Amino acid sequence: MSTKVSDSTIRRLSHYLRILETLERSGGGTVSSTHLAQAAGTTAAQVRKDLSLFGSFGKRGLGYQVADLGDRIRGILGLDRSWPVVLVGAGRIGSALFEYRDFRRRGFEIVSVLDRDARKVGVRWGPIEIEDAATLEAVIARESVEMLILAVPAPAAQEIVDRAVAAGVRGVLNFAPVRLRTPDGVFVHNVNMVMELEALSFDLTSREHGLEVGRGD
Amino acid sequence: MSTKVSDSTIRRLSHYLRILETLERSGGGTVSSTHLAQAAGTTAAQVRKDLSLFGSFGKRGLGYQVADLGDRIRGILGLDRSWPVVLVGAGRIGSALFEYRDFRRRGFEIVSVLDRDARKVGVRWGPIEIEDAATLEAVIARESVEMLILAVPAPAAQEIVDRAVAAGVRGVLNFAPVRLRTPDGVFVHNVNMVMELEALSFDLTSREHGLEVGRGD
Numbered sequence: 001m002s003t004k005v006s007d008s009t010i011r012r013l014s015h016y017l018r019i020l021e022t023l024e025r026s027g028g029g030t031v032s033s034t035h036l037a038q039a040a041g042t043t044a045a046q047v048r049k050d051l052s053l054f055g056s057f058g059k060r061g062l063g064y065q066v067a068d069l070g071d072r073i074r075g076i077l078g079l080d081r082s083w084p085v086v087l088v089g090a091g092r093i094g095s096a097l098f099e100y101r102d103f104r105r106r107g108f109e110i111v112s113v114l115d116r117d118a119r120k121v122g123v124r125w126g127p128i129e130i131e132d133a134a135t136l137e138a139v140i141a142r143e144s145v146e147m148l149i150l151a152v153p154a155p156a157a158q159e160i161v162d163r164a165v166a167a168g169v170r171g172v173l174n175f176a177p178v179r180l181r182t183p184d185g186v187f188v189h190n191v192n193m194v195m196e197l198e199a200l201s202f203d204l205t206s207r208e209h210g211l212e213v214g215r216g217d
Numbered sequence: 218m219s220t221k222v223s224d225s226t227i228r229r230l231s232h233y234l235r236i237l238e239t240l241e242r243s244g245g246g247t248v249s250s251t252h253l254a255q256a257a258g259t260t261a262a263q264v265r266k267d268l269s270l271f272g273s274f275g276k277r278g279l280g281y282q283v284a285d286l287g288d289r290i291r292g293i294l295g296l297d298r299s300w301p302v303v304l305v306g307a308g309r310i311g312s313a314l315f316e317y318r319d320f321r322r323r324g325f326e327i328v329s330v331l332d333r334d335a336r337k338v339g340v341r342w343g344p345i346e347i348e349d350a351a352t353l354e355a356v357i358a359r360e361s362v363e364m365l366i367l368a369v370p371a372p373a374a375q376e377i378v379d380r381a382v383a384a385g386v387r388g389v390l391n392f393a394p395v396r397l398r399t400p401d402g403v404f405v406h407n408v409n410m411v412m413e414l415e416a417l418s419f420d421l422t423s424r425e426h427g428l429e430v431g432r433g434d
Contacts, residue, residue: 010419014412015396041396077415078422085414096313102394102411108418146421147414171417173410177319179232179258187420189413193390194319195231196406197302197364198294200388201325202227203404204363205295 009050013073015040016047020070030063082107084143086169088160089151090115090123090130093175097149098125111143116156136160137167147171154178161188226267230290232257233264237287247280299324301360303386305377306368307332307340307347310392314366315342328360333373353377357384364388371395378405 019039023031033044033051040047051069054076074080085103087094087110097103098110113125116133123130131139139145148169150157157176164172165186172188174180177195180188236256240248250261250268257264268286271293291297302320304311304327314320315327330342333350340347348356356362365386367374374393381389382403389405391397394412397405 005419005423007416010416011412013419014409014415018394039396041398076419076422078418079415083414083418092313092316096309097410099309100410103414106411106415108411108414147417171421173413173417177235179256181258187417189417191408191410191413192231193314193317193408194323194325195228196390196408197300197320197325198231198296198323199224199227200364200390200404200406201295201300202222202230202293204388205293206222 005053009053010077012040012042012046012050013077016050017070017073017077017079020066020073023066024070028066031066031069032063036064079107082109083147084109084111084145085147085149086111086136086139086143086145086164087113087149087151088115088133088136088164089149089175090117090120090125091151094149094151095125097151097175108147110149111145112139114139133160136163140164140167140169145169147173149173149175150180151175222270226270227294229257229259229263229267230294233267234287234290234294234296237283237290240283241287245283248283248286249280253281296324299326300364301326301328301362302364302366303328303353303356303360303362303381304330304366304368305332305350305353305381306366306392307334307337307342308368311366311368312342314368314392325364327366328362329356331356350377353380354384357381357386362386364390366390366392367397368392 016036019036020031023029033047036047037044054072071080085108087098090113094113098113103110112131113128114131114133114136115121120130121132146169148164148171150160150172152160154176157174157178158180161172161180161182165182170186172180172182172186174188174190177192182188233253236253237248240246250264253264254261271289288297302325304315307330311330315330320327329348330345331348331350331353332338337347338349363386365381365388367377367389369377371393374391374395375397378389378397378399382399387403389397389399389403391405391407394409399405
């Protein structure tokens with residue numbers, strides 16, 4: 001079978017998982033779609049619809065087994081394993097990301113940090129030493145990494161991605177304010193903080209234009 | 218008139234604006250929807266559709282006047298003014314955001330940083346001094362701020378937002394890994410880096426499940 005899954009469904013699965021893991025820590029048991037819905041800011045019907053995409057869970061009226069549903073969602077999201085990640089760009093955003101504990105907690109481990117600035121190469125960040133961006137391909141092979149976090153200036157981003165993809169990277173979390181071109185089968189998620197503020201600015205201005213923001217993603 | 222505008226349209230407007238500003242710096246002139254489409258990773262038809270939402274621009278076959286279209290999009294996005302912003306949370310992500318030059322370049326100026334940690338209050342960050350989160354309402358009034366950047370731990374987020382909204386904030390860029398509840402007329406954009414990696418993890422795993430990621434947002 002091939003099921004289409006929207007990015008917003010994936011986002012909600014992440015929210016459901018957070019709730020389930022809180023419940024797991026407090027002993028598990030069962031949880032209702034209504035409870036999951038509230039915490040994820042959606043409806044119970046949406047929760048049932050989301051989960052039904054991946055097979056049937058839970059029993060009508062009995063709710064979902066917390067531990068079982070948590071395992072299933074971790075499996076769906078590919079979080080039943082750990083992911084080594086390479087970070088390119090040892091600037092301010094890169095260092096904030098490197099220190100971001102929630103990544104490791106979730107199984108995403110930054111195993112190498114690269115930068116092209118000779119003054120940064122060799123500098124120790126905790127357990128690792130910043131490597132030369134020129135060695136990107138070797139690092140990707142050495143660590144058999146499929147995920148890249150890109151925190152370099154816009155002009156450098158596409159070249160890094162092209163090299164990373166040629167070396168086997170299949171997923172990129174991109175912080176560079178540029179639209180990356182990648183071949184099919186390579187996934188890019190963009191985090192552009194300025195564009196988020198621009199969207200907020202539109203939201204706060206839109207009424208004056210007689211515009212409304214469409215709901216949804 | 219009231220036009221529905223999707224978040225993805227807003228995102229594309231931000232991309233168009235970046236291209237237009239590059240062209241403005243190199244002298245302006247005109248630009249085709251095809252050129253705008255390429256740089257924004259979309260189609261010329263989509264560009265025309267997006268722009269038509271806001272009235273008619275350009276002339277068939279002649280393309281768009283770079284300077285004129287740039288002004289119009291800045292007006293639509295509310296970027297023809299500057300936005301004072303309050304940042305709550307002087308941790309690693311907060312400091313990376315504070316140092317992020319692209320915000321000011323775009324007219325978003327972090328005019329105050331607040332934290333509840335007494336060891337941080339009073340510390341100088343460049344031109345400003347970290348203020349006590351207890352004074353949030355006073356700071357919002359003093360700076361007549363409508364935008365808040367929230368970079369605090371999840372458990373602290375909702376209370377800060379409730380107070381900020383009561384004090385007049387209408388837009389929140391939220392980095393706390395939690396779904397915020399806000400009244401109508403208050404806009405929240407979430408940046409959750411762990412969830413972005415979880416979505417990537419799903420992308421890289423989905424084939425094994427016979428799943429496909431739906432295109433679009």
